[in-house]
Amino acid sequence: MPELPEVETIKGQLNKKIRDKKIKTVEIKLAKMLAGVTVDNFKKIVEGRKIKSVERRAKLLIINLSNNYSLAIHLKMTGQLLFFKNIQDWEAYKNKSAVHLIYYFENGSLLVHTDVRQFGYVKLIKTAELEALFRKESFGPEPLAHDFTLKKFKNLLIQKPRAKIKPLLMDQTFLAGMGNIYSQEVCWAAKIFPTRSVQGLTPQEIRALYVNLIKILCQAVSARGSSVDNYLDTEGQPGEYVSRLKVYGREGAKCYRCDGTIKKMTLGGRGTYYCPKCQI
């Protein structure tokens, strides 16, 4: 499930693979993937344009085109963007299910957008309107931005004294990009029980949350994300961080840190794993 590290991985790979490439044609197999634009208009605006750059905001992948339009792509749970350097490689690819969009580049390479559950979307908007879109979503700060300091994190927390820490970490208006998996990994690493309220946290615990938040996200980015469910990077490779997850999906298994047994609860409607012994 693409959260910040997965989208960041795709962003980095696409900047290497498709920047400055010219889109010759787009094949649209499932029109409902396009948000707020008709198939004809989408083709008219996108075809013949060059890729200027690829960015990320929260879990949105932003592809900037040469004509001052941008694609804002959300992969939701099961979206994939797969790059192939030529049509033969694509023909040889084993899993061709759930293919909804194909971007063909002038040099023969292609980018394939798949999504088994069809939850994701591609929004076509003017580049100048991106900021307005982000404001409308009221995204919180980017945790990996250089100016995201401990002090800034503390100031954010003070605003939400009664919130439970784990659901708060995955609230996109509080902090952008964290999802269900990494938010519980952060709580485990900081030895904090997921239902703890912000006002009860000690300064040391807040520091532990901050340090582990940054650490886990950075490590997950370098491991090209976690492949829970069906996430793949643009080369069709699974993310390696999945083997380093400490609590997610480990119900009934032994805690890696103490002799406790990992338990699961529902918190804010989401499955949440924790160690009842060392997370306090």
Added chain:
DNA sequence: GTACTTGTTGAACG
């Protein structure tokens, strides 16, 4: 057939 998965949205609440 049923339960379960997550990110987002909109309704309902106080």
Added chain:
DNA sequence: TCGTTCAACAAGTA
């Protein structure tokens, strides 16, 4: 009006 919480929804898998 606002902040917060919760159910619903998307579509498929076990």
